[in-house]
Amino acid sequence: MFQYKNNELYLEDVCINDIVKKYESPCYIYSKKMIEDNINKLKEVFEDINIVFAFAAKVEGNLSILKILSDNGFGCDIVSVGELKRYMKVGGDTSKVMFSGVSKSEYEIEFAINHNIHMFNIESIPEAKRINSIAKSLGKNVKCAIRVNPDVESSTIDKITTGKRGNKFGISVDAIKENIDLLKGLENIRIEALAMHIGSQILKAEPFYEAIKVMSELKEHLTNIGFNIDTIDLGGGIGIQYDKSKDAFDFDTYKQKVIPLLKSMDVKFILEPGRFITGNASALIMKIEYIKKEWDKTFLLTNAGMNDYIRVAMYDAYNDILPIIKHDGQMIVDIVGPICESSDYFAKDRMISTVTEGDFLVLLDAGGYGASMSSNYNTRELIEQILVDGDSHRLIRKKQSFDSIIENELSCL
Numbered sequence: 001m002f003q004y005k006n007n008e009l010y011l012e013d014v015c016i017n018d019i020v021k022k023y024e025s026p027c028y029i030y031s032k033k034m035i036e037d038n039i040n041k042l043k044e045v046f047e048d049i050n051i052v053f054a055f056a057a058k059v060e061g062n063l064s065i066l067k068i069l070s071d072n073g074f075g076c077d078i079v080s081v082g083e084l085k086r087y088m089k090v091g092g093d094t095s096k097v098m099f100s101g102v103s104k105s106e107y108e109i110e111f112a113i114n115h116n117i118h119m120f121n122i123e124s125i126p127e128a129k130r131i132n133s134i135a136k137s138l139g140k141n142v143k144c145a146i147r148v149n150p151d152v153e154s155s156t157i158d159k160i161t162t163g164k165r166g167n168k169f170g171i172s173v174d175a176i177k178e179n180i181d182l183l184k185g186l187e188n189i190r191i192e193a194l195a196m197h198i199g200s201q202i203l204k205a206e207p208f209y210e211a212i213k214v215m216s217e218l219k220e221h222l223t224n225i226g227f228n229i230d231t232i233d234l235g236g237g238i239g240i241q242y243d244k245s246k247d248a249f250d251f252d253t254y255k256q257k258v259i260p261l262l263k264s265m266d267v268k269f270i271l272e273p274g275r276f277i278t279g280n281a282s283a284l285i286m287k288i289e290y291i292k293k294e295w296d297k298t299f300l301l302t303n304a305g306m307n308d309y310i311r312v313a314m315y316d317a318y319n320d321i322l323p324i325i326k327h328d329g330q331m332i333v334d335i336v337g338p339i340c341e342s343s344d345y346f347a348k349d350r351m352i353s354t355v356t357e358g359d360f361l362v363l364l365d366a367g368g369y370g371a372s373m374s375s376n377y378n379t380r381e382l383i384e385q386i387l388v389d390g391d392s393h394r395l396i397r398k399k400q401s402f403d404s405i406i407e408n409e410l411s412c413l
């Protein structure tokens with residue numbers, strides 16, 4: 001969707017050079033068409049499956065983006081009441097909300113029950129007891145899934161693996177079996193589902209296949225001892241092609257192996273995609289403030305920092321970076337931000353086409369855990385977000401003000 005026309009970078013039919021003249025950089029820019037294309041891709045892969053898609057709001061929580069998803073029939077996977085409130089603000093259907101997360105507070109559980117979410121994905125036995133007792137005090141009976149930790153290798157970055165022994169997420173099959181009488185005895189929760197989420201940015205189908213086999217066997221076991229498991233929540237995890245020289249997600253194997261396995265199971269499914277929906281549909285636009293040459297290095301010092309996009313600093317992630325106007329020639333550079341941390345960089349020893357001070361760069365594939373993980377570190381305001389639709393564009397988040405950063409700090413005068 002990003003492409004050069006006469007050496008100028010476009011998103012859909014909008015020239016990025018026009019964007020930087022109208023809006024303030026750094027800023028995030030999103031393509032409505034790419035989000036919709038990604039939605040349609042998933043709909044095509046799962047066309048024969050009884051499935052509800054629930055967008056993982058942690059990945060990108062902007063109201064205008066959530067609205068696009070809710071308009072396309074998506075429910076929502078939440079990990080906080082804040083995310084539930086966002087989804088409700090855009091008129092999202094709470095009966096399609098799944099509440100995951102390992103440390104849900106009493107307030108959050110009560111709020112979610114009172115707003116009739118579809119189910120809680122229970123991540124520990126104490127949490128099951130807490131949800132049961134809050135449901136009891138409210139005179140309610142609530143649907144729950146046990147989030148299973150299937151102990152599979154998901155071949156992704158260690159920090160985003162969530163379905164392996166030793167991770168804090170989910171309950172092991174052994175612990176579920178050991179605690180089954182206790183779970184059965186909780187009268188105000190109905191265990192009618194199993195959930196998994198084995199990690200993020202997974203590019204192979206096999207880890208999903210292995211994990212779903214574990215879920216299938218556990219479902220049989222629970223059915224045999226009297227549970228009525230009618231739903232399996234497959235979580236998220238489908239990865240995107242950050243590095244275009246490497247393979248994209250292996251949908252062919254997914255269709256050959258995983259889809260038939262799903263078809264063989266007599267349940268409804270939920271999928272909680274996040275990164276796959278918005279990841280490649282957004283980019284971070286930044287300006288080169290200075291070019292500094294030191295030792296054998298050329299540093300492009302940009303106005304975006306790790307507080308705006310933290311994935312490179314946090315996970316050593318890779319993102320393609322393009323100039324918005326392509327000039328002749330190439331240079332090898334480190335692209336770094338203004339934050340006072342050596343980990344504040346976006347690329348090291350990267351070959352890009354020649355740029356000069358004042359030029360703009362676009363960091364691609366920034367729409368997954370990009371704006372949503374940004375912070376005020378170094379007292380920097382959260383930046384603008386812009387949505388492109390065909391040849392039009394509009395602001396979907398204003399730049400935060402300094403006053404709003406400090407508004408909750410009490411007077412020291």
Ligand SMILES: Cc1ncc(COP(=O)(O)O)c(C=O)c1O
Nearest residue numbers: 056100197200236237272274275
């Ligand atoms: C429970 C749950 N579901 C879905 C997701 C979305 O994952 P992804 O963005 O990899 O699709 C996450 C992300 O960590 C998650 O924790």
